[in-house]
Amino acid sequence: MITLPSSRRGWLKAAGASVLGMVLAGCDRIAENPKVLGVIDAAEGLNRRAQRLLASRRTLAPEFSRASISRDFRANGTTNPADDDYRALAEDGFAGWRLVVDGLVDHPLSLSLDQVRALPARTQVTRHDCVEGWSGIAEWKGARMTALLAAAGLKPTARYIVLHCADTFDAGAPEGQRKYYESLDLVDALHPQTILAYEMNGETLAIPHGAPLRLRAEKHLGYKQAKYVMRVEAVDSLDHIGAGKGGFWPDRGYERYAGI
Amino acid sequence: MxxxxxxxxxxxxxxxxxxxxxxxxxxxxxxxxxxxxxxxxxxxxxxxxxxxxxxALYWGNASTFADPWLATGGGVQGGRLVGQTMIAGWHFDTTGFLGASRVHGVWQVRGFPAWLxxxxxxxxxxxxxxxxxxxxxxxxxxxxxxxxxxxxxxxxxxxxxxxxxxxxxxxxxxxxxxxxxxxxxxxxxxxxxxxxxxxxxxxxxxxxxxxxxxxxxxxxxxxxxxxxxxxxxxxxxxxxxxxxxxxxxxxxxxxxxxxxxxxxxxxxxxxxxxxxxxxxxxxxxxx
The missing domain is CATH 1.20.950.20 (Transmembrane di-heme cytochromes, Chain C)
Known part of the structure; x- marks a missing residue:
């Protein structure tokens, strides 16, 4: 038998709470209905197109003075990968680490950290905007993605660049969707500020921030800035990578074009 | 006339x-x-x-995490969850609305409550x-x-x-x-x-x-x-x-x-x- 609250006030409060609960559950059922979300998703394409329309391919994200570098730049997401392969590389100071560049390229590459450092580089002081709402400013130095892709020679069929990472982010996910990954279309991959960074604020990139190599694509939110990058793959479609939405978080409901 | x-x-x-x-x-x-x-x-x-x-909210380009001008969050006090909100150095107990509130009868740390x-x-x-x-x-x-x-x-x-x-x-x-x-x-x-x-x-x-x-x-x-x-x-x-x-x-x-x-x-x-x-x-x- 259900025990009823004895006082009238208690009953009213319980009734109010359950009505509110029903309203919330009803709202959530509608709000998270796939058909409703399908309509709502129209805005993502509109955002991407509007943001592309308003910027030329070479419009740069704002850059800041070194004086404005944050003293408390937050490391988010994975901050110390537990994966055995990565741990072994890290203990060795990444001496055995290689960046693989493959997929739709003429010359697949396997580069040591020194070889990545020898590529044409760019240094930039930029703002990192987390999708949660906070921002931090840091100076990044890294190999230009344009130089890396030119060295590998993109095939004409390549449309996206996928960044495969070392860190398992969701151990409970199906095989092939556990590790972090991100992707860029060619407009963003070939943007002048898109670099694979190995230095942060003048020092070797630390593990919490993605050592030995992380992406910086400055017109995008933080989740686009893949850390612990192991492999750069050129593809013609994102359908068969992860769950097919172009990134670890996009596979979980976030926008692939992380411009806002 | x-x-x-x-x-x-x-x-x-x-x-x-x-x-x-x-x-x-x-x-x-x-x-x-x-x-x-x-x-x-x-x-x-x-x-x-x-x-x-x-x-939490800040002024300027970047977040100064230790020094927001507005922040809300929850903490355990005397064995129960309390919501605390700080605005420009003033601290308020906002349990039930900001910082900590009940979701389906269970207390949770969250900014604004579930019904909002x-x-x-x-x-x-x-x-x-x-x-x-x-x-x-x-x-x-x-x-x-x-x-x-x-x-x-x-x-x-x-x-x-x-x-x-x-x-x-x-x-x-x-x-x-x-x-x-x-x-x-x-x-x-x-x-x-x-x-x-x-x-x-x-x-x-x-x-x-x-x-x-x-x-x-x-x-x-x-x-x-x-x-x-x-x-x-x-x-x-x-x-x-x-x-x-x-x-x-x-x-x-x-x-x-x-x-x-x-x-x-x-x-x-x-x-x-x-x-x-x-x-x-x-x-x-x-x-």
Whole structure:
């Protein structure tokens, strides 16, 4: 038998709470209905197109003075990968680490950290905007993605660049969707500020921030800035990578074009 | 002397109020008003979901995590969860509303409570999708309102205060009348009073456009296209703070607006925003 609250006030409060609960559950059922979300998703394409329309391919994200570098730049997401392969590389100071560049390229590459450092580089002081709402400013130095892709020679069929990472982010996910990954279309991959960074604020990139190599694509939110990058793959479609939405978080409901 | 006047002299005038329906709101105003209601409701609820992902606000370009000007969160005190909110160095116990509240009977650490966020649970990705969809609807609707308001003369004719309304004594008189809940009658009710005009213009031309611009400033991609936005608002985190403050001001406006709607004639006001017809009482001589 259900025990009823004895006082009238208690009953009213319980009734109010359950009505509110029903309203919330009803709202959530509608709000998270796939058909409703399908309509709502129209805005993502509109955002991407509007943001592309308003910027030329070479419009740069704002850059800041070194004086404005944050003293408390937050490391988010994975901050110390537990994966055995990565741990072994890290203990060795990444001496055995290689960046693989493959997929739709003429010359697949396997580069040591020194070889990545020898590529044409760019240094930039930029703002990192987390999708949660906070921002931090840091100076990044890294190999230009344009130089890396030119060295590998993109095939004409390549449309996206996928960044495969070392860190398992969701151990409970199906095989092939556990590790972090991100992707860029060619407009963003070939943007002048898109670099694979190995230095942060003048020092070797630390593990919490993605050592030995992380992406910086400055017109995008933080989740686009893949850390612990192991492999750069050129593809013609994102359908068969992860769950097919172009990134670890996009596979979980976030926008692939992380411009806002 | 005409007969009518003669009659009036013969039997003293008795002023008898008579209701007439005047055309108050154009179709464009009515449509954009209700689309605005819909989009602002969704924008507020999904916006609070987004705020909850990092319930702290800062000034400048970057976050100084140790020194927000507003922050809310929860902590365990005496074996129970309490919500604490800090605004500009002042600390408040906000248990049950901000910082810590119950979701399906279970206490949780969260910024705004579940009944004020969309979705009710913590779900940033879906909150963002709703926010951007209704942001587009809101901007397109607002552009239609402003364009039609300028072209039709609605903004100038109905919302711009006239010279006599701007007289300080008149403004003070209106404030006193409002405080006594005495609202304009007769011919004076044909136009908005000066406080109404000020509130509507402030919301339509200042607060709502500020929401759009500060929202755009939070986009790293749009900052690349319009770096002047960062200069205008003093950085991305300042823009986020201003976005939040303006949202609160809009909520405050809506509360006062709804109170005024109720107090100055609920049915008449609602009818005027649906059918466009508004009843005013005019005095006319008895037959």
């Amino acid at each position: 005409t007969e009518a006047v003669a009659t009036a002299i013969a039997s003293p005038r008795v002023a008898r109020p008579r209701k007439v329906l005047v055309r108050r709101h154009s179709l464009a105003v009515r449509l954009t008003h209700w689309v605005n209601v819909l989009s602002l409701t969704f924008l507020l609820l999904s916006g609070l979901q987004i705020f909850n992902a990092h319930p 966020t969309l979705p009710s649970e913590k779900y940033l990705a879906v909150g963002r999708r709703y926010h951007f969809f209704f942001a587009w609807l809101f901007v397109i609707n607002g552009a239609i309102y402003l364009a039609s308001g300028l072209l039709s003369g609605h903004l100038r004719r109905d919302l711009l205060p006239t010279r006599d309304q701007l007289n300080p004594r008149h403004v003070w008189h209106e404030i006193v009348e409002h405080a006594r809940l005495r609202f304009a009658k007769g011919e004076e009710a044909r136009r908005y009073n000066v406080l109404q005009k000020g509130a509507y213009l402030g919301v339509a031309l200042v607060l709502l456009p500020l929401m759009v611009l500060t929202g755009m400033t939070m986009s790293p991609s749009l900052d690349a296209s319009f770096p002047w936005l960062l200069t205008l608002f003093g950085g991305r985190q300042s823009a986020r703070s201003i976005h939040f403050i303006c949202a609160n001001l809009i909520v405050a406006f809506v509360i006062v607006h709804l109170a005024m709607v109720v107090l100055s004639g609920l049915w008449n006001n609602i009818r005027s925003m649906i059918t466009g017809r508004y009843a005013i009482e005019v005095e006319e001589p008895a037959p």
